[in-house]
Amino acid sequence: MKFEETYLNDNILDALYDMHFDECTPIQAGCIPEILDYRDVIGIAQTGTGKTAAYLLPILSMLDDGGYPQDAINCIIMSPTRELAQQIDQAMQGFGYYLEGISSVAVYGGNDGTRYDQEMKSLRLGADVVIATPGRLLSHIRMGNVDLSRVSFFVLDEADRMLDMGFSDDIMQIVKGLPKDRQTIMFSATMPEKIQALAKTILTDPVEVKIAVSKPAEKIHQMAYVCHEPQKLGIIKNLFKDNKLQRVILFSGKKEKVKEVGRQLSMMGVNCCQMHSDLTQQERDEVMLQFKAGQKDVLVATDIVARGIDIDDIQMVINYDVPRDCEDYVHRIGRTARADRDGEAITLVNEADMHSFGQIEKFIERSIEKMPLPEELGEGPEYTPERHKSPRGKGRGRGAKGRYAGKRQAHKRGNNPQGKTKGKKKATQKKEKSANNL
Numbered sequence: 128m129k130f131e132e133t134y135l136n137d138n139i140l141d142a143l144y145d146m147h148f149d150e151c152t153p154i155q156a157g158c159i160p161e162i163l164d165y166r167d168v169i170g171i172a173q174t175g176t177g178k179t180a181a182y183l184l185p186i187l188s189m190l191d192d193g194g195y196p197q198d199a200i201n202c203i204i205m206s207p208t209r210e211l212a213q214q215i216d217q218a219m220q221g222f223g224y225y226l227e228g229i230s231s232v233a234v235y236g237g238n239d240g241t242r243y244d245q246e247m248k249s250l251r252l253g254a255d256v257v258i259a260t261p262g263r264l265l266s267h268i269r270m271g272n273v274d275l276s277r278v279s280f281f282v283l284d285e286a287d288r289m290l291d292m293g294f295s296d297d298i299m300q301i302v303k304g305l306p307k308d309r310q311t312i313m314f315s316a317t318m319p320e321k322i323q324a325l326a327k328t329i330l331t332d333p334v335e336v337k338i339a340v341s342k343p344a345e346k347i348h349q350m351a352y353v354c355h356e357p358q359k360l361g362i363i364k365n366l367f368k369d370n371k372l373q374r375v376i377l378f379s380g381k382k383e384k385v386k387e388v389g390r391q392l393s394m395m396g397v398n399c400c401q402m403h404s405d406l407t408q409q410e411r412d413e414v415m416l417q418f419k420a421g422q423k424d425v426l427v428a429t430d431i432v433a434r435g436i437d438i439d440d441i442q443m444v445i446n447y448d449v450p451r452d453c454e455d456y457v458h459r460i461g462r463t464a465r466a467d468r469d470g471e472a473i474t475l476v477n478e479a480d481m482h483s484f485g486q487i488e489k490f491i492e493r494s495i496e497k498m499p500l501p502e503e504l505g506e507g508p509e510y511t512p513e514r515h516k517s518p519r520g521k522g523r524g525r526g527a528k529g530r531y532a533g534k535r536q537a538h539k540r541g542n543n544p545q546g547k548t549k550g551k552k553k554a555t556q557k558k559e560k561s562a563n564n565l
Contacts, residue, residue, distance in 0.1 A: 128156040134163050135188045138225040143184075146221060152177035157336035159185050162312060167333040169326055170314040173458060176338055178314050179218050179284070186280050187219075190255055191226045199277035202256045203305075205264070205298065207288040209235040209408055210415065215258045215284065234259035234267065237408025247272045261289060261297035268304060275304040281329075286315040287322055295325070302329050316454055342491050343457055346464040348471045349495045351484065354507040356477045358500065359447060360391055365501040366445070366473070367397050373424040374440050378459050379447040382429055388447060389427040399425035430455065438462065443471045449480035453490035473498075478508050485512025 128151045130143050143149075151159065154172040161168050162185035172178050186202055195201045206212040216233040223229055232249035234257060250257065250272045257264070257273075267273045281302075283289065289298065311330045315322050318337075326333060343349065352362050366372065379385050382403035389401040400414045400423040418426045419438055430450075441463040450456040456474075463470030474495070476484045488494055500507050 130184075133159050133185075135159070135184055136191055138191055139184055139188045139222065142222050142224045145224065148180075152181075154178050154336060154338050155181045155184070157338070158182065158312075161334045161336070162186065162310070163189065165310055167310060167330040168312045169318075169330065169333045169335045170312070171316070171318050171335070171337040172314065173316045173338075173454065173461075179215055180222065182282050182284075182312050182314070183215070183218060183222055186256075186282075187223055187226060187229065190229055195255075195279060196253070196277055197228070198253045200250070200253055200255070200257050200273065200275065201278065202280040202282070203264070203275070203278055203301070204256065204258045204282040204284060205289065205301070206235075206258060206260055207285050207292055207294065209237060209260060209411070211285065212258050212260055213412075219256060219258070229256070230254045231256040231258065234263050235408070236260060236263045236266075237411070261294040261301065265297050265300055268301065273304075275301070276306060278305050278309055281305055281309050281311045283311075283313040283315075286313050286325065287317045287319065290321050290325065295321075298325075299328075316458070343460055343472070344464040344470075346467070346469045347460055348469070349460065349474075349493075350471065350498050351474045351476050351495045352498050352500060352507070353476050353481070353510045354500060354504070356479075358504045358507060359475045359477070360388070361501065361504045362475060363388060363445070363447070364391065364395065365504075367392060367395060367425075370395070370397060372443060374421075374442040375425045375445065376438075376441055376443075376462055377425060377427045377445040377447055378450075379427070379429060380451065381448075384447055385427050385429055392425060392427065397425055398423055399427055402426060402428035404429070430459070439465045440468070441465070441470065442468075443473065446472070446474040449474060449476055449483045449487070451483075453487050456487045457491070476510070481508075481510060481512045481514075488512075 129149055130151055131140060133151070135143075154170055154176045155178075158168055158170050158178075158181040162182060168182075170178055170181060172181075182204075189195075190201060204215060206215060212233050212235045216231065219231050223231070230249070232246060232254040234246045234250070246263075247267065247270075250267055253274070264273070268275070283298070289295075311333075313322075313326060313330060313333075354362060363377075377388060379388065382405060385401055385403050389399055392399045400418055402411060402414050406414065414423075414426070417423045444460045444463045446456070446459060450459055460470075460472035463472060474484065484495075497510060
């Protein structure tokens with residue numbers, strides 16, 4: 128399906144033409160017509176499928192067509208991380224190149240007072256599109272800087288990630304201030320029970336567009352080292368001993384491990400940088416800028432960059448520990464072999480993670496090559512995933528269900544009320560353990 132076959136307006140189509148975007152991805156083909164028909168939408172798709180454009184393009188098209196207040200916030204887009212909020216904002220600038228009078232502001236924490244004042248001014252004037260992390264937006268709401276009463280579009284991007292990071296209560300607090308006749312759009316890589324419950328609470332008669340999780344690209348050479356936990360640093364040192372590896376991302380689920388591995392690589396003379404939640408926003412921006420520009424060869428990071436960050440020339444991804452579930456494995460190693468390039472993915476598997484890694488192999492329907500340990504490290508454990516069951520890392524397969532609803536019908540805003548909010552308040556507060564570890 129081509130973009131010109133949709134009902135996106137000419138200004139949006141001109142921007143897409145300039146960016147050499149012609150064909151819709153499956154998630155875009157399924158979502159764009161439904162959003163243009165003012166339907167609430169649940170999109171189930173992983174990172175890299177074009178979901179940002181799937182909601183931004185129709186929303187910007189409708190805003191540009193007019194009929195929305197010029198002095199109000201018309202669209203709220205929620206993002207789990209600052210980095211993804213920045214990326215959405217960048218996409219907004221590209222897609223909206225030919226749009227006059229459509230303003231936007233990215234709202235996220237970790238900034239100085241000057242940035243906060245700029246956010247406050249934009250919010251009070253009524254930026255058309257607000258891209259925000261939950262905690263920061265809630266802070267502005269409590270300070271009286273935000274009027275949500277005339278919001279027409281409410282988008283949750285990576286909803287599963289936001290709930291994992293403990294933002295459920297924040298989201299519900301924000302939803303309370305939204306009008307009931309809004310249009311709500313939610314995207315998630317997975318559809319666990321907690322996401323289903325959230326969808327029932329904040330969406331009305333939603334259309335579900337489900338795209339199966341892609342298997343890792345064939346151009347990724349996947350390998351694994353089965354080892355004892357103390358052997359992991361030795362494997363990493365062996366991989367980098369010649370200091371020839373470039374454009375590498377090394378992932379760990381814990382920021383403490385990121386710091387330790389980063390220190391060890393720096394001591395070896397490897398040109399590396401670290402990304403984790405203990406850095407200030409300015410420091411994180413600088414790290415990403417240096418790595419994207421090629422000033423640093425290796426990025427050692429938590430899963431904060433596993434989703435939603437586009438860096439096309441990554442040659443290798445190393446999983447210092449096995450990702451928490453099968454889809455996270457696909458997200459992590461999907462940073463390499465992009466834009467039709469080759470890539471390598473290496474995972475270090477200790478005894479506690481054998482069952483989880485076995486589930487990953489079942490999920491991707493292939494046995495990953497097991498590499499011999501460096502001789503100086505001695506022998507590793509036998510790979511017996513069925514005998515080392517772990518409570519984490521449950522693999523979940525999902526079937527594909529793309530859809531295209533046909534031609535747009537002539538709807539008038541207000542004839543199809545959206546967003547029935549039940550106002551149910553949960554009694555317990557979820558601690559932000561995941562967020563603190565990143």
